[in-house]
Amino acid sequence: xxxxxxxxxxxxxxxxxxxxxxxxxxxxxxxxxxxxxxxxxxxxxxxxxxxxxxxxxxxxxxxxxxxxxxxxxxxxxxxxxxxxxxxxxxxxxxxxxxxxxxxxxxxxxxxxxxxxxxxxxxxxxxxxxxxxxxxxxxxxxxxxxxxxxxxxxxxxxxxxxxxxxxxxxxxxxxxxxxxxxxxxxxxxxxxxxxxxxxxxxxxxxxxxxxxxxxxxxxxxxxxxxxxxxxxxxxxxxxxxxxxxxxxxxxxxxxxxxxxxxxxxxxxxxxxxxxxxxxxxxxxxxxxxxxxxxxxxxxxxxxxxxx
Numbered sequence: 415x416x417x418x419x420x421x422x423x424x425x426x427x428x429x430x431x432x433x434x435x436x437x438x439x440x441x442x443x444x445x446x447x448x449x450x451x452x453x454x455x456x457x458x459x460x461x462x463x464x465x466x467x468x469x470x471x472x473x474x475x476x477x478x479x480x481x482x483x484x485x486x487x488x489x490x491x492x493x494x495x496x497x498x499x500x501x502x503x504x505x506x507x508x509x510x511x512x513x514x515x516x517x518x519x520x521x522x523x524x525x526x527x528x529x530x531x532x533x534x535x536x537x538x539x540x541x542x543x544x545x546x547x548x549x550x551x552x553x554x555x556x557x558x559x560x561x562x563x564x565x566x567x568x569x570x571x572x573x574x575x576x577x578x579x580x581x582x583x584x585x586x587x588x589x590x591x592x593x594x595x596x597x598x599x600x601x602x603x604x605x606x607x608x609x610x611x612x613x614x615x616x617x618x619x620x621x622x623x624x625x626x627x628x629x630x631x632x633x634x635x636x637x638x639x640x641x642x643x644x645x646x647x648x649x650x651x652x653x654x655x656x657x658x659x660x661x662x663x664x665x666x667x668x669x670x671x672x673x674x675x676x677x678x679x680x681x682x683x684x685x686x687x688x689x690x691x692x693x694x695x696x697x698x699x700x701x702x703x704x705x706x707x708x709x710x711x712x713x714x715x716x717x718x719x720x
C-alpha cells in the first residue's frame with residue numbers, strides 16, 4: 415500500500431512532496447537568476463524514501479545541470495540546455511545570445527490525493543531575444559511511495575507544439591559532429607558521489623554499452639558517501655514512445671559526471687512543422703538499495719501505465 419504524501423505549494427516558487435517525514439522532491443518553477451544557465455523549471459532535490467539524495471545541483475563542472483530538467487541542447491540554432499554551445503570545428507563556445515528559456519505560464523490542473531500528486535503545467539519556450547517558439551503542456555505525477563518496495567515513482571509527460579511559422583529542428587552535439595554526445599530531452603544529473611555508478615539495461619546490456627543504445631529502460635545504481643548505502647534510479651519509456659515523432663536513444667555517463675538523458679535526437683535531427691505537436695512520456699523510479707535487473711523488471715511489470 416502506498417504511503418500518504420504531503421504536498422506544499424509555495425506559489426510562484428516550487429511544489430514539494432513529502433512522505434514519512436522525507437522531502438522526496440521539489441519541483442522548482444521560479445525563474446533562475448542566471449540567463450546563461452537557461453532558465454527553466456527543474457526537480458531538485460530528489461530523495462529516496464530513506465532520505466538519500468540522488469540529484470546534483472549546479473555542479474562545478476556544469477553549473478547549468480540542475481537535478482531533473484527538460485532540455486533541448488540544439489534547437490534551430492538555439493540552446494535550451496544552458497551553458498556552453500557545441501559549434502562544429504570550434505568545440506564548445508560561450509554564446510549567451512543563443513541561450514533560450516522555458517517560461518512557466520500557469521498550472522491548469524493540480525490535484526492532491528492521499529497518495530498521489532498530479533499537475534498539468536503550461537509553459538512557453540522562448541528564444542534568446544524574446545520570440546516565442548513553442549507551447550508545452552507538461553504532465554507530472556508523483557505516486558507509488560511504497561516502503562515495502564523502498565521506492566516511489568515520478569511520471570513526466572510532454573506535449574510540445576510549434577508556434578513559429580517555420581519548422582523547429584531538434585538536434586544534439588552528436589548531430590552537430592561530436593561523437594557520443596547526443597544529450598538532449600529529459601535529463602537527470604546525479605550527485606557527485608554517484609560517479610563510478612553501475613549502469614544496467616535489459617538482458618545483458620550494461621555500462622558503456624548503454625550509451626546510444628535503445629532499450630525500454632535504464633537503471634543507474636550509485637553508492638553514497640558518508641553512509642553505507644546504495645540507491646537506484648530507473649528511467650523508463652512509456653509504451654507509446656515507440657510511436658513518437660522520432661526514435662530515442664540513451665545518453666548516459668557514470669564516471670566524473672553521472673547523468674542520464676532520454677535523448678530524442680541522439681544521432682539524427684528531426685523537424686516539427688509549424689502548428690504540429692509531438693508527445694513523449696517517461697517514468698523515473700527512485701529507490702533505496704542496489705537493485706538488479708530482476709528487481710527492476712518485477713517493479714516495472716507490477717506498476718503499469720495509466
